[in-house]
Amino acid sequence: MNFKQIEKKWQGRWAESGIYKADIKSKKALENKHYVLEMFAYPSGATLHWGHYFNYMLSDSYARFRGMAKNQNIEPSKQTADLKSQTNKTTTSKTPADAPTADLKNQTTKTTTSKTQPNTTAELKSQSNKLTTSKTPADAPSVFHPMGFDSFGLPAENYAIKNNVHPRVTTNRNIELAKKQIDEMGLSIDWEYEIITSEPDYYKWTQWLFLQLYKHNLAYRKEAPVNWCESCATVLANEQVVSGACERCESDVSKKNLTQWFFKITDYAEELLTGLDDKKYNLDWPEKTKLMQRNWIGKSEGVELEFKVCLVDSGDSGDSGTGSAKETKAVRATNSSAQTIKVFTTRIDTITGVNALILAPEHEMVAGLVSEKQKAEVVKYLEQTAKLSEIDRQDTSKEKTGVFIGAYALNPYNNIRVPIYIADYILAGYGTGAVMSVPEQDERDKAFAKKFNLSVPKVESVDTSKLGVKKINYRLRDWLVSRQRYWGTPIPIVYCDLCGIVPLSEKDLPVLLPDDVEFKAGTNPLENSDTFKNTTCPKCKKSAKRETDTLDTFVCSSWYFLRYPSAKNNKAPFCKTLTNKLLPVDVYVGGAEHAVMHLLYARFITKALRDMGHLNFGEPFKRLIHQGIILGSDGNKMSKSKNNFIPPQILLDKYGADVFRLNLMFAYDFTVGGAVAESGLSAMSKFLEKIERLVNMVADVAETNTADKVGAKASTVTDKAAEKELNFERHRVIDAVTKDIPNFAFNTSIARMFEIINTINKHKDKVSAGLLKDTVTDLVVMLAPLTPHFAEEMWERLQVNQAKGGARQTKGGTKQAKSSKQQSKDLGSEIWDKKNSVHAQTFPLADKAALVKDETELAVQVNNKIKGKIIVSTSATKEEIKQSALALVAPEIKEADVKNVIVIPNRLVNIVV
RNA sequence: GCGGACGUGGCGGAAUGGCAGACGCACCAGACUUAGAAUCUGGCGGGAGACCGUGGGGGUUCAAGUCCCCCCGUCCGCACCA
Numbered sequence: 001m002n003f004k005q006i007e008k009k010w011q012g013r014w015a016e017s018g019i020y021k022a023d024i025k026s027k028k029a030l031e032n033k034h035y036v037l038e039m040f041a042y043p044s045g046a047t048l049h050w051g052h053y054f055n056y057m058l059s060d061s062y063a064r065f066r067g068m069a070k071n072q073n074i075e076p077s078k079q080t081a082d083l084k085s086q087t088n089k090t091t092t093s094k095t096p097a098d099a100p101t102a103d104l105k106n107q108t109t110k111t112t113t114s115k116t117q118p119n120t121t122a123e124l125k126s127q128s129n130k131l132t133t134s135k136t137p138a139d140a141p142s143v144f145h146p147m148g149f150d151s152f153g154l155p156a157e158n159y160a161i162k163n164n165v166h167p168r169v170t171t172n173r174n175i176e177l178a179k180k181q182i183d184e185m186g187l188s189i190d191w192e193y194e195i196i197t198s199e200p201d202y203y204k205w206t207q208w209l210f211l212q213l214y215k216h217n218l219a220y221r222k223e224a225p226v227n228w229c230e231s232c233a234t235v236l237a238n239e240q241v242v243s244g245a246c247e248r249c250e251s252d253v254s255k256k257n258l259t260q261w262f263f264k265i266t267d268y269a270e271e272l273l274t275g276l277d278d279k280k281y282n283l284d285w286p287e288k289t290k291l292m293q294r295n296w297i298g299k300s301e302g303v304e305l306e307f308k309v310c311l312v313d314s315g316d317s318g319d320s321g322t323g324s325a326k327e328t329k330a331v332r333a334t335n336s337s338a339q340t341i342k343v344f345t346t347r348i349d350t351i352t353g354v355n356a357l358i359l360a361p362e363h364e365m366v367a368g369l370v371s372e373k374q375k376a377e378v379v380k381y382l383e384q385t386a387k388l389s390e391i392d393r394q395d396t397s398k399e400k401t402g403v404f405i406g407a408y409a410l411n412p413y414n415n416i417r418v419p420i421y422i423a424d425y426i427l428a429g430y431g432t433g434a435v436m437s438v439p440e441q442d443e444r445d446k447a448f449a450k451k452f453n454l455s456v457p458k459v460e461s462v463d464t465s466k467l468g469v470k471k472i473n474y475r476l477r478d479w480l481v482s483r484q485r486y487w488g489t490p491i492p493i494v495y496c497d498l499c500g501i502v503p504l505s506e507k508d509l510p511v512l513l514p515d516d517v518e519f520k521a522g523t524n525p526l527e528n529s530d531t532f533k534n535t536t537c538p539k540c541k542k543s544a545k546r547e548t549d550t551l552d553t554f555v556c557s558s559w560y561f562l563r564y565p566s567a568k569n570n571k572a573p574f575c576k577t578l579t580n581k582l583l584p585v586d587v588y589v590g591g592a593e594h595a596v597m598h599l600l601y602a603r604f605i606t607k608a609l610r611d612m613g614h615l616n617f618g619e620p621f622k623r624l625i626h627q628g629i630i631l632g633s634d635g636n637k638m639s640k641s642k643n644n645f646i647p648p649q650i651l652l653d654k655y656g657a658d659v660f661r662l663n664l665m666f667a668y669d670f671t672v673g674g675a676v677a678e679s680g681l682s683a684m685s686k687f688l689e690k691i692e693r694l695v696n697m698v699a700d701v702a703e704t705n706t707a708d709k710v711g712a713k714a715s716t717v718t719d720k721a722a723e724k725e726l727n728f729e730r731h732r733v734i735d736a737v738t739k740d741i742p743n744f745a746f747n748t749s750i751a752r753m754f755e756i757i758n759t760i761n762k763h764k765d766k767v768s769a770g771l772l773k774d775t776v777t778d779l780v781v782m783l784a785p786l787t788p789h790f791a792e793e794m795w796e797r798l799q800v801n802q803a804k805g806g807a808r809q810t811k812g813g814t815k816q817a818k819s820s821k822q823q824s825k826d827l828g829s830e831i832w833d834k835k836n837s838v839h840a841q842t843f844p845l846a847d848k849a850a851l852v853k854d855e856t857e858l859a860v861q862v863n864n865k866i867k868g869k870i871i872v873s874t875s876a877t878k879e880e881i882k883q884s885a886l887a888l889v890a891p892e893i894k895e896a897d898v899k900n901v902i903v904i905p906n907r908l909v910n911i912v913v
Numbered sequence: 914g915c916g917g918a919c920g921u922g923g924c925g926g927a928a929u930g931g932c933a934g935a936c937g938c939a940c941c942a943g944a945c946u947u948a949g950a951a952u953c954u955g956g957c958g959g960g961a962g963a964c965c966g967u968g969g970g971g972g973u974u975c976a977a978g979u980c981c982c983c984c985c986g987u988c989c990g991c992a993c994c995a
Contacts, residue, residue, distance in 0.1 A: 243992075288917060288990080295916075295991060302995080345995060358995090396914075396993050425993045435995045443914090444993055475994055595990080666937070667925055674925070679938055686951095687937085693952090748927070751936035758936095761953085859932040864976055865964095866932055902975055907931050912975050 001692055003656025003685075007789040011186060019834040022144050022190040024565055029142035030581045036063040037561055037621075039590025039598070040148045040195070043174035044155055048181050050630035050638065050676075051591060053648045057661040058627070058670055058746060059589045060145070060187040064785035065741045067143040067188075069843035140842065144582060145188055146564040148195030149175050152203075152553045154232060154248065157487040160519040167487040171198055181649065186657045186788050188839070193567040197556035203489040204510035205563065205573035206556055209605070211492055214503050218264045218608055219481075221501065225362060225428065226480055227390070228256040233522050234484045235260060237552060238477050239296075239597040244391030252389040261482040261491060261549065265604045269474040272603055273297045275619055284623040286671075289595045296596040298475025302346035304432065305468025307357055307409035309339040309369065310417050341365060341409055341420070344431030348467055351413045353438040353459035355449060357420045358402065361385045362428035369420065371406025378405050378422065385424045393424055400425060400448045411436075413467060416457075423448060431473050479601065481552045486517060486525040488550030496537035496544040504538055511546070524548055558601040559609075561585055561620055580616045592626040599624070625744060628673025630664075635675045646676055658787035659684045665746035665786060687750075688790055690757055691779065695794045697764070698773040719766035726767050727850045729759040730775045735846035737782055746786065753779065773798075778844040788839065795838035859908040860885045862893060870909075878903045885909035 014020065023029040038059045041052055156167035156174075175196065182189065195202055213219040227236040229246040235258060240247040265272075275281060276290045283290070341357060359366060361382050370378045381403040385393070392398075402423030409420055425444060426435055439449035439456045449456055482491065490511040492504040504511065514532040517525035526532055526548040537544035559573070565582050566574040590598075599621075606620040631637055632644025639645060652660040662684040668674045733752040740749040756779060764772060777798055784791040834840060853874055858881065860868050870884050882901050886893070893913055900912040 291917065292990060298991095298994060300994070343995085347995080394993070400993090425995095427994065430994045438995090442995070444995080447993095473994080592989085669926075672919095677925070677938080680925075683938060689951095747925090748936080751927075754936055857932095861932080861976085864931095869932085900975060902931090904931055904976095908976090910931080910975055 001689060001790075003658055003688075003790065004653075006793045007184075007186060007657055010789045010792045011183065013832045014834075014837075017832060017834040017837075019837055019839060020145075020188045020190050022146070022193065023142050024144050024578070024582055026142075030578075032139060032141045033144060033582055034063075034066045034141040034587075035144045035582055035585045036066065036587050037146070037564075037585045037589070039588070039594065040150050040557070040560065041178060042150045042153055042155075043171060043178045045159065045170065045174055045177075047647060047649055048178060050648050051627065053185065053652070053660070054630055054664050054668075054670075054673065055589055055591075055627045056147075056182065056187060057185050057657075057664060058744065059587075060185070060189075060788075061661070061665070061746065061785045062587065062589075062741065062744060063143050063145040064188050064788065064839060065843065067140055068781075068785065068839065068841065069738060069741075070138060070140050070845060143188075144193075144565070145190070146193040146195070146567070147182065147187070147189045147191070148193075148560060148564070148567075149178065149197065150553065150557050150560070151175060151196050151198040152488045152550075152556055154234075154485065154487070157485055157519065160487075161521050164519065166515070168198070171487075184649075184652065184657060185661070188788070193564050195560055195563055195567055197489075197553070197560065198487070200510045200512055201570060202560075202563065203556070206489040206551065206559070207492040207504075207509050207511060208506060208573055209555070209559055209609075210489075210551065211503050211506065211509075212612055212614075213263060213608060214493075216608070216612055218267065219261060220264065221259060221261050223257060223259040224262075225255045226258050226260055227253045228258075229253050232485075233524075235480060235482065237480045237554070237597075239479075239554075239600070241390065244389065244394050252391055254389055255386075260480055261547075261551075262478040263481050263555075263604070265479045265601070266474060266476055268604050268607050269297055269299070269476045270472075271607055271618075272476075272600065273299055275603065275607075278619075281619040281622070283619060283621075285621075286592075286624065286626060289592065289599070289624065289626070292595040293600055296476060296600065299472060300346055300475075301470070301472050302344055303348040303464075303468040304342055304344050304471040305348070305412055306340040306342055307412060307418075307436070309341060309420075310408040310410050339365070339369075341434050342432040343434050343436045344471060344473055345436055347438065347441060348464045349461075350438045350441045350459045351411065351436070351464050351467065352462055353440045353457050354411050354416075354418055354436045355439055355445075355455050355457055356418050356437040357409045358426050358435050358437050358445075358448065359405075359420065359422050360426040360428035360433040361422045361424055363422065363426075363433045366405060366422055369405055369407040374404060374406035377403050381422065388424070400444070400451045402448065402452065404452075413462070413464065419454075421448075421452070429477060430475065479552075479604070481555055482547075482549035483552055484524045484527075484548075485550055486513065486519070488553060489556060490526070490532075490550055491547040493547040494535055494537055494544045495547065496540060496542065498542060499537055499539045499544075502537055502539050502544070508538065526550070554598060554601050557598050558605040561588075561602070562606075562609075562615075574614075576614060583615075584617050584619055585621045587623045587625065588621040589625045589627060626671060628668060628671050630668070630673050631675045633676050633678075638676075651676075651678065651681060655681045655685060656789075658790045659688065662687065662750065662787055666750045667747070669747065670744040687754065687757075688787065691776075691783070691790075691794065694757065694760060694776045695780065695797055698769070698776045699797050699800075718768050719763075722763040722766040723768065723771055726759055726763045726771060726775060728853065729756055730778060731846045731848075731850040734778060734782065734844045735851065738843065738846060741785065750786070753782065781838060781841050781844055784838045784841070785843075791838045795841075796836075799836065856906050858885070858906070860888050861908055861910040862889055862913060864910060867892070874906075878905070881905070881909060885911060 024033070036059060038055050041048065151171050151174075156171050159165065159170055160167050179191075197203065197206070210219060227238065227241050228234075229236055229249065229251060231249050231251040232246060235256070236246060236253060241253050244253055245251060246253055273294060276283060276285070276293060341359070343357065366378070366382075381401070384401075400423060402421045402425075405420050405422055407420045408417045410417055421437075425448070426433065435445075437445040437448060437454075438459065439446040439454070440459050446456075448454070490513060492509060492511050494502045494504065496502050514526070514529045516531055517529045519525055526546075533546050533548060535544055535546050536542065562574045562579055562583065565578050566572065569575055602620050606615060607618050609615045610618050629637070632639075632642065633646070634642075634644045636642060636644055648660075655663075659681055663680045666684060667677065667680040733756040736752045737749045740746070740752070756775070760772065760775060780791055780794045780798065784795070855871050855873055857869050857871050859866055860870055868888050870881075870888055872881050872884055876884075881903050885901070885903075886895070886898070889911060893911065897913045898911055902910040902912070904910075
């Protein structure tokens, strides 16, 4: 089969017919919606990565399935690590509000209690029709599945510097390229809702977002030591610094004092933490990702207390800097000053073990406290520290360093005088930037005390309940959002000599990126653009300067999921009513690398907008799934330098999009990934060709319309047992696949399909053509989400042949017979109606009646060793099962020796002797 | 160092505490074929066998790949957060 050819054909028809147009406006659609979202791509010049294909193709299959499958009270099993213990407790109560009631259960009991078991296909069919029509299951939801591009960012600008091409040019070119590749995948995307973050009609609203945050005191400007990446020539947020190095270019990051814009994410620290486990949201996220966010937020509860600074007369013997044990003990409070140093500790109970106060070198009081004698040494240390890269400073293996500053403080509990040091292992940004050193209890303080030969006072058990004030500290810092680069969203702020910092008003947006700029390494083009920089103050109309920094691209992606439904709206960032109905996102799929960046920012922005009254929900992503990583054929991470890099589109070109997608589904656990193996692709080609042969076989029957049998042995008498078994397998597979796909368990879904193929081949000569055709038809419809083009082609083949031969077969209750008008359209095929698409069909519904077996096979064990098998009626009582099991082992086992018999219906019998 | 996940045939991978290895790949044998390819059928953890087998050692249970404890290994995240 020429997969590439049929893919082209169907992609063309889909585009012409507008089959993927999303319905998100009708009342009905909004009442039963399902928002499926994949993290959008950065359009780099290179082709898309394996991760994109893996994510987009499989998420698309999920979305397609959701749009086809009725009766979706089949909810995904939760992915949390502690799931197993939870499941038993919660599943019964966890029926989603919009899910249909447990009709099926009632139906099943109804049919099983009725004594007459169906014997022929016709009976089976009529019964299944009754079942499915008597109570109509809920309709499949209206699926919203948009796509866009995260198109601001450094690579385009760096390329501009090197090759003198404007970032807009390369970006647009790259978007075209990426879109072409996405279209080749055959995704069910409605491009009407496309978002491109570097377009003014999008970044205008990113600027709006900035102004909202500014208005609500969540955006502010301050001077602070910030992370500076020399090679990217810009500052970075804490989240973008990975072990002291730049997340993007991996070069060392240093600290620089700069005035920068921050978003006050710390205001939401507590809610960002509690929201992860809040029953109200019931987030279905990987436990690992939740944990990473928890750790990143880093809540710790303790006490903040003040140490009075103790002035020292010059010539005081304590000014030696050693602050040895005997000395400190001897000196009690005599001459305390008004100054105090605040300290945060989680171990206030160790207050009696304090031997020193240690401040961060950057602590603001250092300059004021340092004694004349120590000044030179302190200055030298400060210089040394400033020179260290973050990577060196954070190296825990290096020896502790520090210096005595020539001042003392008084322990507020017992007034014992302790020396004050500065040391680079104390972080300026955490707590108060000062700690009480307790060497007996703290490893780091112990190392410090050892290095400087300080005393190690004993920690005594004392009442510390009245000391200091209770305080909660978070590791999370405010989000540094300004970047000294061109290719980003301009910050809508003007600096006026008279009015100060002036935000633009909404009507003046967007602040457009100027085109008359020069791209040079190490400089911000906006800084050198006079037309951009020089403006007038919105308040006083006098000349003023624009902010030349742009926003971190993570700001663009922190709200894009809100924009999709309103992508074309030029009056507001998003339509409040629509967004409140369509969101939160039901399933969000993307890489785990965003666990503490994008995913945290998006949650923060959602909460902030909610508090401003723009949204009525507090968490943007209900369910989160991370796709695994596709590795090189050697099992290592793919990289061009390692020579194990296989570009995905080479294999896609060779095998076609459907086979390619199928291989991604079958060869890996979606959340794990694994090594690329081409053998898997040819296996998938064979799989589809097998199905094609089955389709041709049953399509022929309808065409000739002569016999009710298929195959060479057409004369064989229909075998009722075989029919029953095939029908059982058919519905067992439907049932399993319907449960597996919502869990992204595509590998086992395909395994079930292999099984039904095997069963069909085993029984094809013994069963009626009608059942055979229905089974193959179900298989084709089940395949529609997984191989959209191939299923379409097979579906057409089935329909066309059916039309030629006349519509003889009534469908197994899941598909509608077509009018003769529609059939003639099929045959003409010039105008293809999207209603005739396999994707417009309902996913087969498992007929529970067909899943009832008369007999089951049980294993019989004696002391856990398998001794044999028995076949018992499904209606047999435990006692009857026990008796037949004992009968089986009677030759070996004496009745008197039997201590216990455990009967597990449908599984096994264990006889304990 | 701290935290988390994982460890099952030659390979990818299946198994609500209940017959380990579903399904596929590779391999072997047979059918068809002059032959090959394709296709179809059968076999395929180890062992001649009793039996032994889910990284190793203990435990709970009638029953453990699955639950608990210790150890080893791999991967990931955080890393002086007081």
